[in-house]
Structure formats: structure tokens, C-alpha cells
Amino acid sequence: NAGVTQTPKFRVLKTGQSMTLLCAQDMNHEYMYWYRQDPGMGLRLIHYSVGEGTTAKGEVPDGYNVSRLKKQNFLLGLESAAPSQTSVYFCASSRGLGRELFFGEGSRLTVL
Amino acid sequence: SQQGEEDPQALSIQEGENATMNCSYKTSINNLQWYRQNSGRGLVHLILIRSNEREKHSGRLRVTLDTSKKSSSLLITASRAADTASYFCATVDPYSGGGADGLTFGKGTHLIIQP
Numbered sequence: 001n002a003g004v005t006q007t008p009k010f011r012v013l014k015t016g017q018s019m020t021l022l023c024a025q026d027m028n029h030e031y032m033y034w035y036r037q038d039p040g041m042g043l044r045l046i047h048y049s050v051g052e053g054t055t056a057k058g059e060v061p062d063g064y065n066v067s068r069l070k071k072q073n074f075l076l077g078l079e080s081a082a083p084s085q086t087s088v089y090f091c092a093s094s095r096g097l098g099r100e101l102f103f104g105e106g107s108r109l110t111v112l
Numbered sequence: 113s114q115q116g117e118e119d120p121q122a123l124s125i126q127e128g129e130n131a132t133m134n135c136s137y138k139t140s141i142n143n144l145q146w147y148r149q150n151s152g153r154g155l156v157h158l159i160l161i162r163s164n165e166r167e168k169h170s171g172r173l174r175v176t177l178d179t180s181k182k183s184s185s186l187l188i189t190a191s192r193a194a195d196t197a198s199y200f201c202a203t204v205d206p207y208s209g210g211g212a213d214g215l216t217f218g219k220g221t222h223l224i225i226q227p
Contacts (some may be wrong), residue, residue: 042217045215079137092155097204098215100160101147103156
């Protein structure tokens with residue numbers, strides 16, 4: 001049972017490049033989330049999804065796009081990376097609102 | 113916006129001692145959750161306490177909730193070196209006007225257990 005899997009685990013980008021982070025969960029969870037974690041800032045919600053085909057903005061959505069074409073996958077895209085997007089990104093899933101979150105191991109992104 | 117705020121930011125104790133960390137939050141909540149994060153890893157759920165509960169236990173963990181003071185505490189008894197990690201509280205605001213349905217996390221307490 002893999003739980004929540006994030007790929008890639010590490011990536012270095014140049015300013016202006018684009019990339020996609022993939023999150024996959026095998027628990028049949030309806031809700032999926034993308035958070036970013038920065039030193040001294042805790043975790044901040046970027047985007048989330050309450051079901052296949054739906055997405056919504058979180059606290060810090062600017063510069064990111066997401067898609068949930070399949071229930072088990074939640075993609076986070078950066079169209080034009082900026083140094084301010086250097087961070088560790090965590091995907092999580094849950095059975096519903098306010099329920100326990102299951103996290104992936106994180107994706108460390110550096111934008112030069 | 114940050115909902116929970118953990119205190120202290122960092123805590124160092126000797127193995128075998130008890131560790132207590134606190135969380136304060138700003139608005140009404142449905143429940144409050146505590147998570148642990150080992151260095152370089154994802155967060156792991158520890159315990160959930162509902163707004164109508166005052167205390168909950170899970171193994172060496174004891175969580176209390178005081179909704180009148182908008183605060184919670186996490187007690188780890190008989191600490192072990194393996195308890196070294198960051199601990200976060202997280203809440204869901206049932207009246208969140210921003211539309212975000214995700215948990216909002218505090219900045220965490222970094223706990224170090226000295227062998």
C-alpha cells in the first residue's frame with residue numbers, strides 16, 4: 001500500500017521554465033491538496049480538489065495551476081517558475097473535509 | 113492565513129522526560145489535529161480531537177482542548193530519541209470565508225530529545 005506518492009522528489013529549474021509535479025494516491029480519497037512549506041512559514045495551502053474534475057484555490061494559488069482529471073491523481077503545474085517558488089511541496093489526501101490528512105514525502109524544488 | 117500557532121518554537125529535553133507543546137488558534141473550529149514531521153519527511157497524523165472533546169489519549173500522547181481559550185496542548189510522556197521531530201497543530205475553520213477547505217497549519221514546534 002503506497003499511500004500518497006509524489007514525483008519528482010527533487011528538481012532544479014531556471015527562472016521562466018515550466019514543470020509539473022505529480023501526486024498519486026491509492027486510498028480512493030475524494031479530497032486532495034497541494035501545500036508548500038517554507039522555513040518559518042509552516043505549511044500553506046496552494047490548491048485543493050474535492051473530487052475528480054474539480055479544483056479550487058487555497059491561500060497562495062498565484063503562479064500555480066492544478067488539474068484532477070483522474071480521482072487518484074492531482075497535478076501541480078508551474079507555468080513560468082520564479083525564485084519565490086523555491087520550496088518543498090507536499091501533496092496530501094483525505095476522505096473528506098476536516099478528516100485526517102495523508103501526506104506524500106515531499107518534492108523539493110529549487111528555482112535559480 | 114495562519115490559524116494555529118504553536119508554542120514554544122523549539123524545545124529540547126532529556127530522554128525520558130515529558131514534552132509539552134501548545135497550540136493557540138483564532139476562530140471557531142470543528143476539530144483540531146496534531147501532526148509530526150521528521151526531518152526531510154512528510155507529515156504524519158498523530159491525533160484528532162473534536163471541538164466537543166476536552167481530552168484524548170493515544171499511547172504516550174495526551175491532547176487537551178480548551179475551546180474557551182482557543183488552545184490545545186500536546187503532551188508526550190516518557191520521551192524517546194525517536195520523538196525528535198517537528199510537531200504541528202492544524203484546524204479547519206467551519207466558517208472560512210476564503211473558501212479554502214483544507215486544514216490550516218501552525219508553524220510548528222521543533223522538539224529535540226537529548227539521549
